[in-house]
Amino acid sequence: xxxxxxxxxxxxxxxxxxxxxxxxxxxxxxxxxxxxxxxxxxxxxxxxxxxxxxxxxxxxxxxxxxxxxxxxxxxxxxxxxxxxxxxxxxxxxxxxxxxxxxxxxxxxxxxxxxxxxxxxxxxxxxxxxxxxxxxxxxxxxxxxxxxxxxxxxxxxxxxxxxxxxxxxxxxxxxxxxxxxxxxxxxxxxxxxxxxxxxxxxxxxxxxxxxxxxxxxxxxxxxxxxxxxxxxxxxxxxxxxxxxxxxxxxxxxxxxxxxxxxxxxxxxxxxxxxxxxxxxxxxxxxxxxxxxxxxxxxxxxxxxxxxxxxxxxxxxxxxxxxxxxxxxxxxxxxxxxxxxxxxxxxxxxxxxxxxxxxxxxxxxxxxxxxxxxxxxxxxxxxxxx
Amino acid sequence: xxxxxxxxxxxxxxxxxxxxxxxxxxxxxxxxxxxxxxxxxxxxxxxxxxxxxxxxxxxxxxxxxxxxxxxxxxxxxxxxxxxxxxxxxxxxxxxxxxxxxxxxxxxxxxxxxxxxxxxxxxxxxxxxxxxxxxxxxxxxxxxxxxxxxxxxxxxxxxxxxxxxxxxxxxxxxxxxxxxxxxxxxxxxxxxxxxxxxxxxxxxxxxxxxxxxxxxxxxxxxxxxxxxxxxxxxxxxxxxxxxxxxxxxxxxxxxxxxxxxxxxxxxxxxxxxxxxxxxxxxxxxxxxxxxxxxxxxxxxxxxxxxxxxxxxxxxxxxxxxxxxxxxxxxxxxxxxxxxxxxxxxxxxxxxxxxxxxxxxxxxxxxxxxxxxxxxxxxxxxxxxx
Numbered sequence: 215x216x217x218x219x220x221x222x223x224x225x226x227x228x229x230x231x232x233x234x235x236x237x238x239x240x241x242x243x244x245x246x247x248x249x250x251x252x253x254x255x256x257x258x259x260x261x262x263x264x265x266x267x268x269x270x271x272x273x274x275x276x277x278x279x280x281x282x283x284x285x286x287x288x289x290x291x292x293x294x295x296x297x298x299x300x301x302x303x304x305x306x307x308x309x310x311x312x313x314x315x316x317x318x319x320x321x322x323x324x325x326x327x328x329x330x331x332x333x334x335x336x337x338x339x340x341x342x343x344x345x346x347x348x349x350x351x352x353x354x355x356x357x358x359x360x361x362x363x364x365x366x367x368x369x370x371x372x373x374x375x376x377x378x379x380x381x382x383x384x385x386x387x388x389x390x391x392x393x394x395x396x397x398x399x400x401x402x403x404x405x406x407x408x409x410x411x412x413x414x415x416x417x418x419x420x421x422x423x424x425x426x427x428x429x430x431x432x433x434x435x436x437x438x439x440x441x442x443x444x445x446x447x448x449x450x451x452x453x454x455x456x457x458x459x460x461x462x463x464x465x466x467x468x469x470x471x472x473x474x475x476x477x478x479x480x481x482x483x484x485x486x487x488x489x490x491x492x493x494x495x496x497x498x499x500x501x502x503x504x505x506x507x508x509x510x511x512x513x514x515x516x517x518x519x520x521x522x523x524x525x526x527x528x529x530x531x532x533x534x535x536x537x538x539x540x541x542x543x544x545x546x547x548x549x550x551x552x553x554x555x556x557x558x559x560x561x562x563x564x565x566x567x568x569x570x571x572x573x574x575x576x577x578x579x580x581x582x583x584x585x586x587x588x589x590x591x592x593x594x595x596x597x598x
Numbered sequence: 599x600x601x602x603x604x605x606x607x608x609x610x611x612x613x614x615x616x617x618x619x620x621x622x623x624x625x626x627x628x629x630x631x632x633x634x635x636x637x638x639x640x641x642x643x644x645x646x647x648x649x650x651x652x653x654x655x656x657x658x659x660x661x662x663x664x665x666x667x668x669x670x671x672x673x674x675x676x677x678x679x680x681x682x683x684x685x686x687x688x689x690x691x692x693x694x695x696x697x698x699x700x701x702x703x704x705x706x707x708x709x710x711x712x713x714x715x716x717x718x719x720x721x722x723x724x725x726x727x728x729x730x731x732x733x734x735x736x737x738x739x740x741x742x743x744x745x746x747x748x749x750x751x752x753x754x755x756x757x758x759x760x761x762x763x764x765x766x767x768x769x770x771x772x773x774x775x776x777x778x779x780x781x782x783x784x785x786x787x788x789x790x791x792x793x794x795x796x797x798x799x800x801x802x803x804x805x806x807x808x809x810x811x812x813x814x815x816x817x818x819x820x821x822x823x824x825x826x827x828x829x830x831x832x833x834x835x836x837x838x839x840x841x842x843x844x845x846x847x848x849x850x851x852x853x854x855x856x857x858x859x860x861x862x863x864x865x866x867x868x869x870x871x872x873x874x875x876x877x878x879x880x881x882x883x884x885x886x887x888x889x890x891x892x893x894x895x896x897x898x899x900x901x902x903x904x905x906x907x908x909x910x911x912x913x914x915x916x917x918x919x920x921x922x923x924x925x926x927x928x929x930x931x932x933x934x935x936x937x938x939x940x941x942x943x944x945x946x947x948x949x950x951x952x953x954x955x956x957x958x959x960x961x962x963x964x965x966x967x968x969x970x971x972x973x974x975x976x977x978x979x980x981x982x
Contacts, residue, residue: 215835222606228854420834422821423842424813434807450804453599457854458807466850470612470841483628529801 215421215470222465224357227382228457230449232385233263233347237271239304239383240345246273246298249291249315251307253277258590260349274298279307282485282492283314285365287331290320295322295342305346305381308398309353309405311363316379318343319407331375332363341378341528347385350394351456352402352493354409354463356384364486371482385573386460388452396443399455400549401493406459406497407432407544408496412475413468415504416581418513424589426516427467432522440547476579477503480590483567490557497550498557501542502597506589510582548565554598564594599805599854606849607768610839614833616769621655621765624686624713624729630657631684633675633699635691637661640912642777644733648690658682663691666869666876667698669713669749672705679706679726687713689730692782693737693789694966697745700763703728716747716758725762731769734778735840736786736877738793738847740768746872753954755866770844771835780827781837784933785853785877787823790843791816791928792880796859797852799888800965802897809901811851818842818908824931860963861887864974867951874941881934882941885926890973892918894966912914938982948978 227235240246246268255261265273278290294300295318305315319341321328331338348356355361359380364371391399414428438454445451461467480503481495490498508515513531519525519537528536542552554563568587571577579585585593609617611619625629630652639645649657661676678684687869689699703725705712715722734738739745743764748755775783798812819842826835845851864887865879874882892899896914903909903921912920938947952971955961963969969977 215613215834215841217616219609223607225603225605226853227603229599232601379925418840422838423814423818426817427811430807430810431813433810437806441666448625450599453803453854454806457599461807461850466845469610 215419216472218470219378220465220469222357222380224359225379226386226460228386229453230262230387230389233260233390234267236264236267236304236347236383236385237269238258240264240268240304242271244271244302245300246271246302246304247291247295247298248273248304248306249276249277250305250310251277255349256307257527258390260306260347260390262390264304264347266375266442269550273304274300279311279314281310282362282364282371283310283317285363286367288314288318288363289328289448291318292321292328296473300483301342303342303577304345304386306349308348308350309355309489312348312355312381313353313363314370315344315346316341316359316361316376317363317374319379320374321442322400329365330346332372337375338376341376343346344379344381345383347390348379348456349390349401350398351386351391351459352398352405354406354460356381356386357460357464360463371435386456388449388456391452391456392447394446396446396549399443399446400516401491402459403435403455403548404497404545405493405549406462407435408477408493408500409462410467411500412477413471413473415511415514415518416472416474417510419471421471424467424471426471428520431458431462431467435546436522439544440462443548450456472581474581475587479571479579480567480593482561484559485572486565487570488557488559490559494557497545497552498554498597499593501538501552502593503541504538505535506592506596507585510580510584554594559598563598564591567594599803600856602854603773604849604853605761606741606764608765610741611767611769611842612771613837614771614773616771617644617774618651620648620651620688620729620731620767620769621653624652624655624688626857628655628686629684630655630686630688631658631660631675631682632657632688633663633695633702634689635661635663635665635695636854639690639733642733644690644731644774648688648731657688658684663695663698665694666746666748666755667694667701669747670751672698672702672747672892672908673712675702676705676712676874685726687728689727690733692732692734693739696732696765697737697741698723698742699728699730700739700745701747701758703763704760706738706759709969712747716756719758719760722758722762725760728763728765729767730765731771732840733774733897734782734786735770735775735843736782736789738790738844740765740770741844741848743846745865753870755870764976770840772833772840775836775840776831778830780933781875785825785831785875786843787819787839787932788881788929788934790846791819792861792877792884793846794851795884796861797855797857799821799895799898799902800856800858803855803895805855808851808853808855813905815842815846815851820928823928827932828905840898856965858965860897860969863955864951864965864977867954868943868947871950871954872941872943872945874943878934880939881929881936882938882981883976885922885936887969888922889919890976890980891964891969896967910973938978943982945982948975951978
């Protein structure tokens with residue numbers, strides 16, 4: 215196990231009716247800005263619950279944080295905060311809203327050009343306090359300090375990670391997710407699955423507890439994911455899925471171990487270039503990546519095949535391929551296609567992605583930094 | 599899954615040489631009181647590392663927090679803090695030192711009689727900040743808000759739990775535990791094992807992720823515990839054991855699920871009455887308790903037998919007994935006897951424990967509150 219530091223200060227309020235308790239978490243004198251997306255929270259009752267819970271608190275609203283939250287949109291919220299003097303941000307929505315609000319919270323306290331803090335995270339020194347009400351499970355943004363921000367002008371989609379933007383609290387009421395379409399539930403389950411794999415599928419680091427915690431989440435997603443698609447209003451199943459997606463990216467499974475994240479890096483480019491849903495880019499990239507990184511990941515691929523998929527017979531190569539194949543089939547069960555052509559994208563994507571990535575320097579991805587431009591091309595051509 | 603709130607704000611600094619980093623965690627102007635036990639930290643180099651790390655900070659020392667930290671001793675530290683004006687407490691030692699310092703931190707800010715806050719936790723409203731350097735894995739005190747305090751005068755040993763006494767940071771350097779005697783490592787592993795079982799072995803609550811996280815810790819302790827006894831200076835193995843003991847009682851595995859804790863309640867009485875090591879009381883009580891609570895715990899006992907011990911054949915009763923037997927054998931492998939008579943205590947303990955417990959009201963222990971005075975007697979007579 216490598217040395218590590220770990221701190222996750224977010225308070226989770228989990229379960230039915232928990233939105234009613236947010237007033238206890240927000241200082242009485244705070245001037246709150248509620249930020250949300252396209253207005254679905256006004257149809258499913260969440261908006262009304264939030265407003266009721268805020269009681270006599272002074273609040274404003276910012277509507278319109280889109281999927282893959284855009285730098286330009288978010289800066290409008292920053293300007294509104296500065297003009298109107300809000301001092302507490304309440305993000306109500308899915309990962310895109312939460313991610314966007316993390317950027318907004320830090321940018322509102324940063325005197326220069328906002329993109330600076332995305333390019334160099336250390337420039338963000340303070341942030342407005344954030345609370346969240348999660349309505350779409352998957353990204354894990356409700357219990358970490360990470361965000362992903364898009365910029366249309368430059369077709370960029372970049373991570374912003376800082377300890378100062380952990381939510382002070384996050385409400386996870388599984389009932390608020392009952393009305394989500396199957397596509398979003400499928401995306402959320404696969405997104406969380408891949409978050410786990412990015413922290414797990416590397417080289418063995420003699421960290422058996424982290425391995426087993428990771429496998430615990432994978433096994434539970436495999437078990438509960440299809441059940442919640444089939445029966446979306448069964449509370450316990452949905453609750454288990456929501457909690458898995460949070461635990462997948464709360465830091466606990468990734469302490470002291472190598473991490474990959476190349477699938478996310480490549481996937482972000484596909485979203486930026488073609489607008490494919492984030493989780494769907496991961497479902498496309500991950501199987502192809504694993505098939506091309508077999509040497510460095512051999513021991514873990516065999517462990518994955520055995521412990522997660524129960525595959526114990528066959529040659530090493532057969533078991534590895536069977537494990538990856540089972541994973542692809544699971545993504546399919548959750549409604550996600552794993553071939554790039556299903557999204558009407560062909561092998562030309564390889565050069566475009568590499569070209570985009572290279573603008574930020576030489577490509578060195580993966581836990582060993584051995585995924586270079588050539589390997590990215592192979593992964594994408596292999597994913598067509 | 600039941601509704602829950604979860605927050606664990608402790609920052610973990612894990613690994614080799616991490617003591618050197620504590621100065622970054624303690625405010626520069628703090629007047630620090632270092633608190634420790636019997637002085638072993640002066641033999642194993644930990645004291646010197648701590649003093650070197652504090653650099654130019656002003657600090658004092660309080661020595662002599664004993665195993666099962668005593669109310670009377672701890673109040674001497676409270677008096678010293680008030681007299682000399684310390685404003686940051688640095689606990690250096692094992693669970694007893696850390697537990698004692700949690701009480702001290704809260705009592706120093708409480709104007710009345712200190713025992714009040716142990717009897718009624720809600721009376722503790724603020725506490726001095728605490729940092730810890732853990733030198734003995736097992737209790738999990740380094741990453742939670744719980745302490746157990748003893749009072750010789752009344753032969754009591756009671757829990758004190760409050761969100762205000764979570765350590766601000768905890769250093770876990772596995773190398774500082776290399777010099778511990780096997781008895782203390784065995785105790786630590788079994789203590790952590792039972793912490794997990796208290797949160798896991800109840801009735802099924804449709805919480806598969808919590809179940810698997812719990813089983814992950816149990817499996818890793820079973821795998822790594824005997825290895826670290828056999829090879830106490832093998833870093834990776836010891837590091838895995840240390841991290842398991844922390845994760846066992848950091849709250850994560852117990853969210854939203856019923857919990858038992860009767861084994862701990864009964865065990866505390868045995869320590870208060872007979873001075874038996876805490877972990878050894880658990881090794882005695884737990885198997886007997888499980889054999890007498892089979893009805894309510896049937897489904898989980900079968901799951902435990904299968905997933906933790908690989909027992910898949912035989913009748914229900916046979917598999918349950920085989921699982922408990924394997925657990926007893928594991929405790930034995932770690933050097934802990936599971937019969938009360940091994941500690942020179944006979945069946946007379948049953949009445950004494952019940953008498954002590956009854957002073958605080960009718961006995962209603964376990965996840966269903968169905969362990970009464972008669973059942974406690976049966977458990978203890980069965981454990982002889």
